[in-house]
Amino acid sequence: MNKKIDFKRSIITTLSALLLIVCIILISFSFVPKGETSAVPKFNYKLEPNHIVIPKIELNQLVYEGSSAAILNKGPGYYDQNTDKPGIGNCVIFGHSAVTAEHGAPFAKVTDKNLLVGDGIILTDKDNKSYTYQINEIKIIASNDFSVVRPTDKPTVTLITCIPPDFPRDTRFVVRGLLK
Numbered sequence: 001m002n003k004k005i006d007f008k009r010s011i012i013t014t015l016s017a018l019l020l021i022v023c024i025i026l027i028s029f030s031f032v033p034k035g036e037t038s039a040v041p042k043f044n045y046k047l048e049p050n051h052i053v054i055p056k057i058e059l060n061q062l063v064y065e066g067s068s069a070a071i072l073n074k075g076p077g078y079y080d081q082n083t084d085k086p087g088i089g090n091c092v093i094f095g096h097s098a099v100t101a102e103h104g105a106p107f108a109k110v111t112d113k114n115l116l117v118g119d120g121i122i123l124t125d126k127d128n129k130s131y132t133y134q135i136n137e138i139k140i141i142a143s144n145d146f147s148v149v150r151p152t153d154k155p156t157v158t159l160i161t162c163i164p165p166d167f168p169r170d171t172r173f174v175v176r177g178l179l180k
Helices: 002-030 069-074
Strands: 051-054 059-062 090-095 120-124 130-142 156-162 171-179
Touching: 120 156, 120 171, 130 156
Parallel strands: 090 156
Antiparallel strands: 051 059, 051 120, 120 130, 130 171, 156 171
């Protein structure tokens, strides 16, 4: 009788040890260091003057001076009613998110499906000095809501884009980040 009990204990101990080893192996293969992803290759980019870089969505675009239709048809542009540039106040940048016959869509991936609070945005100034911001707010606003372009106490970047065609035309998508 004791031999049966000892044999059962031995099998249970062996199976428990094997289960523990399997769990350790599975955990070690699924571990990804903070800030890295195993499924997405790292986006290599070169910082150039007057650019916006969002590594997570592989965006690296020249930012033009102004926000007129002609400027935004070329690419993203600094809000022309705002003199703040990277590292100072509220640096507001407009960009299209939908392609038309007149323009491309540099902000096509600037969406709440692709960006999260905590993701990074890098801006460079005309001297190629870089400023890294951390996204702290993502929201949809009415197209006549100008509160997001007002001056801020802390250095902030505000990205504003139209919303894809299946959304109401009178709304805008906003991503804001604070200077790190």
